[in-house]
Each structure stands twice: as structure tokens, then as C-alpha cells.
Amino acid sequence: MIRSEDVTVYCSCKRFKQFGLLCRHIFKVLHIGDFRVFPRQYINRRWTKDVVSNSPMRFVGFDEPNIDKTTDVYRVVRDINIAHDHIINKLVTDMEKLNQFRDYVNDYKEKVDEVTFDAPRPSRRDQFEELIGVPQPDQINIRAPIGVRNKGCGLSIRYRSL
Secondary structure (H helix, E strand, O other): OEEOOOOEEOOOOOHHHHHOOOOHHHHHHHHHOOOOOOOHHHOOHHHOOOOOOOOOOOOOOOOOOOOOOOOHHHHHHHHHHHHHHHHHHHHOOOHHHHHHHHHHHHHHHHHHHHHOOOOOOOOHHHHHHHHHOOOOOOOOOOOOOOOOOOOOOOOOOOOOOO
């Protein structure tokens, strides 16, 4: 089914709605209808050259030692990022709604910044001390081992050939 006013195409297999990919039925309808320009609403942002990566996991502090990628936190963050990408892909054609979404996200970000306090991350040295349970000494003395010879210095006893 096609609505020619805004070139919206619907298919009963609902592949685009489920996976974000157009099915062969929609391609055939667009081909038969002789549409020369591909409808903008069917082009996802991730397919364009000017896309900015929304990679969720690089901004979130998953390098923290106490956060495991199998926890509920990881799943919730992944779900939020999938929903975020879906919303942006839907709103990319409507600038007014996209601006409203941006304002909503910025307002929520300001509320979160007011409530939360970012403590400074411990240094790697402090993390190791906590992991091992022993504080690292300020000075470490390393002595050369006794009786160790360098590689390739040869044997002290020479064997005669037969």
C-alpha cells in the first residue's frame, strides 16, 4: 500500500518496522511507481556519510571494575541507547520535533547534574592497592641476582669432539 502524498509505503510483512530494512515488496512498489528520489523517511541516519557515531558504551563508565557487562545496568544502558537511536532516526525529517527532543534531553541532563555529584576517580595506583589489599611502598630496592650469567657467554667447560 502506498500513500503518494508523502510517499509512505506500508507492507504487511512489516520488515521495516521490525528491523529497519525495506523489504522487496516496498522496493517493487517504488520501482513500479517510478519514484526517482528515494523517500527520506526510509533512509536511516547510520547509512549517511555525515553520521556522527552514537556509540553508547564508549561514553559510559564501563571501565569501572565493579560494573560487569552482564548486569542489569549494562542491559538498561543498551536499551536506552537503542531507543535513543530509534527516536533520532524517526525525528530526523521533522526539525521541530527534533529540537523539542534535544531540549527535553538537555533539561533532563541538567536535572541529573544538579542531583548527582561526580567524585574524582581513584588513580590506578589506588585501585591496585585496594585490589591487592597491601599499600605500595614508596621505595623499592632491586638487587642484581648472584651467580647469573649473561646469555651467550658460553660454558666454562669445553668438550672435546669425537
